[in-house]
Amino acid sequence: MASAAQRNIRSISYAKYGYIFILPFFLVYFFFQLWPLINTFILSFYGNGAKADDFVGLDNFNALLFGDGMGRTGKAIHETFVQTLINTLIVWIGNFVPQILISLLLAAWFTDAKLKIRGKGFFKVVMYMPNIITAASVAALYLSLFAESKYGPINHMLLDWGVIKEPIQFVTGVAQSRGMIMFIQCWMWFGNTMIMLMSGIMGLNPSLFEAANIDGASSGQIFRKITLPLLRPILIYTMVTSMIGGLQMFDIPYLYIKGTQRNQFTKTVAVFIYEHFREKMPKPNYGFSAAASVVLFIITIILGSICMAYNRDEDEARKKKERKAMKKKLKEQAKNNLGGIGI
Amino acid sequence: MSTAKKDSYTAKLRTKSIIIFIVCVLLTLICLVPIYILIINATRSHVDIIGSVSFIPGDQLVRNVKELMTNSLYKFDALVGFKNSAIIAIGATVLSIFFSCLTAYGLVVYDFKLRGAAFTFILAVMMVPMQVTSVGFLQFMIKLGLNDSFIPLIVPAIQAPAIVFFIRQYLKSSFPLDIVEAARIDGCGEFRTFLTIAIPMMKPAIAVQSIFAFVQNWNNFYMPSMILTSRKFNQLTMPMMISALKSNDKIADYGVIYAGIALSILPVIVIYLVLSRFIIEGVALGGVKE
Known part of the structure; x- marks a missing residue:
């Protein structure tokens, strides 16, 4: 057995390697991530276009959030920004709700030991596949399939069958284009969510399911009373990651447009940011896009911490209760053992 | 009954x-x-x-592909796209896997004062969305003159919090620390222990994460189209070529467009079908989500 002093010496002599090993990560992080993040905050207080070097204080935020200052430009920017926030929210909810429902259902079916589903492995492989395909290609593919002219394959087919009389505006219509983007996002992600939920369900204690089965619980009861409550942490994790992913939604909304003409009703916040700093390139609007990024960052932090806090609180509370009960018990025990003398 | x-x-x-x-x-x-x-x-x-x-x-098929590759109207060259995407994806994957292993190994094997803080930090930054840093990132890179270069697309891969997290979990569950001790007694240096003993033992985790890192970088449209500001033809990646092909108004030949899209997703589908078992296991293990 090494003495405490010896152990100390050993840990001191190797600790420096720990720092050396993690150093490259942190150096690169600070240079390529943390400084750009701080830089974004700084840029949000500076001007746009040709006036990029002027300090403007909170003008960008005022314009974005309230449409104050900057006259007509400010108002227009405010309207677009609010519209993109609404678009992002609608498209995210519209893809997340069906996605989580389908994934949950499939995950429950695939993990149910009573059901024998043929080709489970094959289904999993196929359902995950859309997630792996390049998003840019997916957008181009759907754009070609759902082309608006009567020669677009889907419109063509529906016209031939007599389901519709006029070609559907899949790309420029408000509800249609939003619906399409929701569908594409859902199509790309439901397999991934399903597999994550499946691994979550398989990580639950199997004896609970056995006990329920022996007690004669139906699959529906087991799902509602055992699987769902125990799966909550994983569901919340899925929701948080999907939400952060949803706020960043870029590839599909950016590319699913007719030619180069941007659809105002599918433009997300990420597209707004990108447009202002990238497409106006020789004189980019750093100020507006940086301010929008800061707003996005704050929204992400708020939503993320609400979910996390909501999740953690009950766990913590339960643990606290347990600890209290434990202490009480120990105290009582000590009382009994020592004949009433408390320690 | x-x-x-x-x-x-x-x-x-x-x-x-x-x-x-x-x-x-x-x-x-x-x-x-x-x-x-x-x-x-x-x-x-x-x-x-x-x-x-x-x-x-x-x-x-042959005519469509030939038309796509030879007609300058389409501004599409699958070989250029494949080459650029491959350079970026392979470079970024190698860097992120190697340095993530290094970081995770440092966090698991060594006991140092800031270990807990470093790990908490990595967990926290996993949640920061890409878009939030991109404005500052691009402006910074333009200042450094690194736009139109592959460096900002490859080097930042050294920091990959999600991969560090995954490999750390793997090491925690299946890497016996006694081996490090034994190697020390045998006179093996710390870096040699890492390279010759730890890395071979991390192979399963490395395999899963490499597939994901590669696919993610191959599919990345946002970063390259942001950094490659001049859109030089010989620098375009495959997703950028597709988006250019799609927004090209002069194209009236659907067959050619479909051929282009098919070419762009073919490598990914082939990789997927060959490695689908690992990929699905990997998703189940770590839940890699953008």
Whole structure:
């Protein structure tokens, strides 16, 4: 057995390697991530276009959030920004709700030991596949399939069958284009969510399911009373990651447009940011896009911490209760053992 | 349980299984049909595609691909796209896997004062969205003169919090620290222990994470289209070529467009079908989500 002093010496002599090993990560992080993040905050207080070097204080935020200052430009920017926030929210909810429902259902079916589903492995492989395909290609593919002219394959087919009389505006219509983007996002992600939920369900204690089965619980009861409550942490994790992913939604909304003409009703916040700093390139609007990024960052932090806090609180509370009960018990025990003398 | 009751129970289960099977087949069709039509249309001529929807392949594949590659109107060169995407994806994957292993190993094997803080930090930054830093990132890179270069697309891969997290979990669960101790006694240096003992033991985790890192970088559209400001033709990646092909108004040949899209997703699908088992295991283990 090494003495405490010896152990100390050993840990001191190797600790420096720990720092050396993690150093490259942190150096690169600070240079390529943390400084750009701080830089974004700084840029949000500076001007746009040709006036990029002027300090403007909170003008960008005022314009974005309230449409104050900057006259007509400010108002227009405010309207677009609010519209993109609404678009992002609608498209995210519209893809997340069906996605989580389908994934949950499939995950429950695939993990149910009573059901024998043929080709489970094959289904999993196929359902995950859309997630792996390049998003840019997916957008181009759907754009070609759902082309608006009567020669677009889907419109063509529906016209031939007599389901519709006029070609559907899949790309420029408000509800249609939003619906399409929701569908594409859902199509790309439901397999991934399903597999994550499946691994979550398989990580639950199997004896609970056995006990329920022996007690004669139906699959529906087991799902509602055992699987769902125990799966909550994983569901919340899925929701948080999907939400952060949803706020960043870029590839599909950016590319699913007719030619180069941007659809105002599918433009997300990420597209707004990108447009202002990238497409106006020789004189980019750093100020507006940086301010929008800061707003996005704050929204992400708020939503993320609400979910996390909501999740953690009950766990913590339960643990606290347990600890209290434990202490009480120990105290009582000590009382009994020592004949009433408390320690 | 009486036999009648038992029979009805199994019959119920069987009908349920059949219903589930049908739902699964439907979802499979929804997943596959768009990709199938894409591949079929890549082999058909423009006139046929406009004429009708078909599930039978045509014989125009060679012509479509040739037209796509040789006609300068399309501004599309699959070889250039593949080359650039491969340089970025391979470079970024190698860097992120090696340095993530290094970081995770440092966090697990060594006991140092800031270990807990460093790990908490990595967990926290996993949640920061890409878009939030991109404005500052691009402005900074332009200041450094690094736009139109692959460096900002490859080097930042050294920091990959999600991969560090995954490999750390793997090491925690299946890497015996006694081995490090034994290597030390045998006089093996710390870096040599890492390179020759730890890395071979991390192979399963490395395999899963490399696949994900590669696919993610290959598919990345946002970063390259942000950093490559001049859009020089010989720098375009595959997703950028597709987006250019798609927004090109001069193209009136659907067969060629489908051929281009098919070419861009073919490598990914091949990789996926070969490695699907690992990929699905990997998703189940770590849940890698953008």
